[in-house]
Amino acid sequence: MRTGILRSASPLPGFGLSFGIMMTVLSIVVLLPIAALLGRGLTIGPADLWEMVNSQRIRSALLLSFRAALIASLFNLVFGLVLAWVLVRYRFWGRRLIDAAIDLPFALPTAVAGIALTALYAPNGVFGQLLAPFNIKIAYTEIGIWLALIFIGLPFVVRTVQPVIEELDREIEEASATLGARRIYTLYRVILPTLTPALLTGFALALARSVGEYGSVIFIAGNLPLQTEIAPLLIVIRLEEYNYDAATAIGLAMLLISFAMLLAINAIQIWSRRRMGDV
Amino acid sequence: MFVEIEEIAKEFGAERALHPVSLSIPSGALIALLGPSGSGKTTLLRILAGLEFPTSGRVLFNGEDATGMTVQQRRAGFVFQHYALFRHMTVFENVAYGLRARKRKERPTEAEIGRRVNRLLDLIQLPDIGPRYPSQLSGGQRQRVALARALAIEPRMLLLDEPFGALDAKVRKELRQGLREIHDTTGLTTVFVTHDQEEAMELADLVVVMSMGRIEQVGRPGDIRARPASEFVRAFTTA
Amino acid sequence: MSDIAYPVRANPVTTEPRLARYILIGTVVVLIAILLFAPLIAVFAEALREGWSAAISSLSEPDARSAIRLTLLVAAVVVPLNAVFGIAAAWAITKFDFRGKAFLITLIDLPFSVSPVVAGLALVLLFGSNSALGAWFIAHDMKIVFALPGILLATMFVTFPFVARELIPVMMEQGRAEEEAALTLGASGWRTFFTVTLPNIRWALLYGVLLCNARAMGEFGAVAVISGKIRGETTTMPIMIEMLYNEYLSVAAFSLAAALAMLALVTLLLKSLLEWRYADLLSATRRH
Numbered sequence: 001m002r003t004g005i006l007r008s009a010s011p012l013p014g015f016g017l018s019f020g021i022m023m024t025v026l027s028i029v030v031l032l033p034i035a036a037l038l039g040r041g042l043t044i045g046p047a048d049l050w051e052m053v054n055s056q057r058i059r060s061a062l063l064l065s066f067r068a069a070l071i072a073s074l075f076n077l078v079f080g081l082v083l084a085w086v087l088v089r090y091r092f093w094g095r096r097l098i099d100a101a102i103d104l105p106f107a108l109p110t111a112v113a114g115i116a117l118t119a120l121y122a123p124n125g126v127f128g129q130l131l132a133p134f135n136i137k138i139a140y141t142e143i144g145i146w147l148a149l150i151f152i153g154l155p156f157v158v159r160t161v162q163p164v165i166e167e168l169d170r171e172i173e174e175a176s177a178t179l180g181a182r183r184i185y186t187l188y189r190v191i192l193p194t195l196t197p198a199l200l201t202g203f204a205l206a207l208a209r210s211v212g213e214y215g216s217v218i219f220i221a222g223n224l225p226l227q228t229e230i231a232p233l234l235i236v237i238r239l240e241e242y243n244y245d246a247a248t249a250i251g252l253a254m255l256l257i258s259f260a261m262l263l264a265i266n267a268i269q270i271w272s273r274r275r276m277g278d279v
Numbered sequence: 280m281f282v283e284i285e286e287i288a289k290e291f292g293a294e295r296a297l298h299p300v301s302l303s304i305p306s307g308a309l310i311a312l313l314g315p316s317g318s319g320k321t322t323l324l325r326i327l328a329g330l331e332f333p334t335s336g337r338v339l340f341n342g343e344d345a346t347g348m349t350v351q352q353r354r355a356g357f358v359f360q361h362y363a364l365f366r367h368m369t370v371f372e373n374v375a376y377g378l379r380a381r382k383r384k385e386r387p388t389e390a391e392i393g394r395r396v397n398r399l400l401d402l403i404q405l406p407d408i409g410p411r412y413p414s415q416l417s418g419g420q421r422q423r424v425a426l427a428r429a430l431a432i433e434p435r436m437l438l439l440d441e442p443f444g445a446l447d448a449k450v451r452k453e454l455r456q457g458l459r460e461i462h463d464t465t466g467l468t469t470v471f472v473t474h475d476q477e478e479a480m481e482l483a484d485l486v487v488v489m490s491m492g493r494i495e496q497v498g499r500p501g502d503i504r505a506r507p508a509s510e511f512v513r514a515f516t517t518a
Numbered sequence: 519m520s521d522i523a524y525p526v527r528a529n530p531v532t533t534e535p536r537l538a539r540y541i542l543i544g545t546v547v548v549l550i551a552i553l554l555f556a557p558l559i560a561v562f563a564e565a566l567r568e569g570w571s572a573a574i575s576s577l578s579e580p581d582a583r584s585a586i587r588l589t590l591l592v593a594a595v596v597v598p599l600n601a602v603f604g605i606a607a608a609w610a611i612t613k614f615d616f617r618g619k620a621f622l623i624t625l626i627d628l629p630f631s632v633s634p635v636v637a638g639l640a641l642v643l644l645f646g647s648n649s650a651l652g653a654w655f656i657a658h659d660m661k662i663v664f665a666l667p668g669i670l671l672a673t674m675f676v677t678f679p680f681v682a683r684e685l686i687p688v689m690m691e692q693g694r695a696e697e698e699a700a701l702t703l704g705a706s707g708w709r710t711f712f713t714v715t716l717p718n719i720r721w722a723l724l725y726g727v728l729l730c731n732a733r734a735m736g737e738f739g740a741v742a743v744i745s746g747k748i749r750g751e752t753t754t755m756p757i758m759i760e761m762l763y764n765e766y767l768s769v770a771a772f773s774l775a776a777a778l779a780m781l782a783l784v785t786l787l788l789k790s791l792l793e794w795r796y797a798d799l800l801s802a803t804r805r806h
Binding site for chain 2: 174175179181189
Binding site: 011014029030032033034036040083089092101107111112113150151170173187208212219232235236239244254258 | 532553555615636739786
């Protein structure tokens with residue numbers, strides 16, 4: 001394969017082979033299926049797509065997926081920041097165990113997490129029984145969905161912010177103190193702005209993951225139409241009815257949300273690179 | 280403000296950074312702490328600022344015990360070796376930081392802050408760089424901004440850690456002159472740390488030569504050159 | 519490790535007041551216990567509710583065994599394929615300059631932000647019986663949707679970026695100098711790769727493979743859509759867990775779940791070991 005126009009000269013061999021493997025696999029596994037989804041959308045036509053998405057059941061499912069993902073990711077934004085700070089800055093018994101456990105949601109299959117959370121928070125579960133006297137229900141309500149999404153989104157903010165905190169220059173904090181700033185003012189005005197790009201990136205990654213999450217949610221959600229039925233579940237239901245057009249419509253709406261978030265992540269990274277520069 | 284250091288010692292774990300040292304700094308003097316790396320000069324400077332706390336001994340400001348004062352209470356203008364500018368803030372915001380960080384009752388109005396920041400930017404001869412970010416400045420400009428930021432809090436003394444260490448030779452010479460002028464205009468007691476004997480001798484009224492956590496000699500540049508107190512001082516100041 | 523909370527460098531200037539530290543550490547410990555440790559314990563507790571023998575015998579049911587076999591098969595096919603893809607992609611991206619590189623990296627990351635269910639749907643639309651491609655495959659007697667190939671494709675989609683995005687930063691940092699040196703010394707391209715490149719990236723590769731494997735064995739949404747959930751044929755372990763759970767066979771469902779949770783624990787253990795021992799050889803900034 002001669003690709004001289006595409007690339008500048010390099011003495012290393014294997015461009016054709018490695019580029020070929022990459023593009024072939026990328027096309028078959030990712031690009032063609034997504035193109036098929038977009039193509040199906042085109043044949044249905046925008047008017048019909050809109051009509052299908054605009055039903056009350058789908059609207060409320062999309063809204064629920066987005067709202068629950070937003071709430072869970074906001075929780076993870078705050079908790080993830082605290083967690084990363086504590087893990088980097090303090091030494092305490094069990095720190096390494098917690099640090100290793102942060103990645104549990106990446107390693108534990110979502111279906112396992114789903115049934116485990118349901119077992120804990122169902123009315124007869126350990127936590128469910130504790131909360132029952134206070135008339136708090138978590139499983140089979142929207143709160144259960146938040147909980148599942150908090151679980152699966154937990155590592156994102158921690159793992160993006162942790163390395164940035166590790167690299168923070170202590171002199172910056174000392175400079176703030178010598179200028180008379182109290183610790184809380186230093187944290188808010190000097191450290192928080194420095195962490196903002198990483199925080200936003202982690203938040204966007206968690207949000208993107210949570211909006212499309214299926215496995216951990218469906219067990220604990222209860223799946224009542226208009227109340228606790230998430231958008232991915234609705235796709236599965238439509239597919240089981242062989243209603244491919246309706247499934248496509250919901251799928252495209254979700255894909256649009258994914259693309260928007262991918263764009264947001266890239267924009268954040270470009271913005272932060274420009275803003276912070278090198279000092 | 281005059282500063283007295285009484286038998287200050289500092290240990291980091293098992294390591295001794297400072298053996299008990301004593302020193303008097305007259306009000307308004309320009310003092311150099313001169314020594315090779317590991318001599319304890321930066322540790323001594325950080326103890327003065329309240330960034331480190333001594334294992335034993337006392338620090339007196341104007342005759343009053345300041346050993347237990349926090350870094351915020353001491354109000355020492357500190358210029359860091361790598362300047363430690365806040366890179367998400369403009370130059371103006373950097374210089375205004377210390378004034379804006381004050382409690383509401385002691386905080387000047389925004390108009391007053393603006394006037395003071397602009398006066399300081401004039402003083403460092405960079406009147407137009409207020410809206411720029413630190414990443415857009417040269418090394419010498421950053422150093423002067425760091426100086427202006429330290430001066431903005433109306434410090435009781437000025438402390439500088441290797442203020443010219445990260446600059447090339449030409450800029451270094453210019454800025455030395457600049458520091459001398461700022462010292463003479465403000466009349467602030469000023470202590471700077473350096474490992475460059477030429478810099479210390481040329482700029483300071485009084486040079487404190489340090490080695491391995493001890494003070495080897497204190498004196499005027501000419502006296503130290505003429506009458507070195509030890510073989511180390513002689514070798515180090517003629518290098 | 520000490521049992522009192524003290525800051526990394528005991529300097530009151532750059533740390534928070536003691537009370538604030540205790541409150542923050544307390545919050546973290548309690549929330550992590552509730553959010554992460556409790557569900558993990560619940561899996562094993564539920565699996566062992568009727569004793570060890572019930573748990574073990576439910577794992578040896580024919581359907582459970584075929585699910586375990588299928589899951590192992592899927593991982594055994596997908597993980598090596600993804601490793602080859604990841605190495606090829608990282609080689610092309612880090613050792614050569616070409617236009618559109620940034621866009622290509624974005625495309626490789628794309629599966630991270632697409633819902634697994636949408637991925638499954640897209641594959642059904644591409645290879646299903648009412649698409650042209652699907653019809654062609656059926657005419658040639660090959661089943662993709664509701665069969666093993668579909669499960670493999672779906673699993674590849676969701677695990678797609680894992681190896682590549684571990685390798686790209688590491689290889690970017692290492693540059694081309696060592697490979698160029700090997701070539702000037704007369705080594706062939708393959709020899710250069712196996713004797714120079716591969717030893718440099720082996721720990722990052724292992725790290726990516728580990729994460730890829732965990733996700734491959736645990737994928738649910740994409741596989742649920744494309745597998746058709748044919749009992750004993752296209753049910754992987756996570757799908758089997760769902761079926762058993764919906765049939766109120768709690769011990770059986772949680773026993774399979776416990777087997778997967780063990781896998782997760784082993785993954786975390788190996789991952790932590792890698793991070794502690796080879797931190798400098800893995801990329802400094804990691805996220806998934």
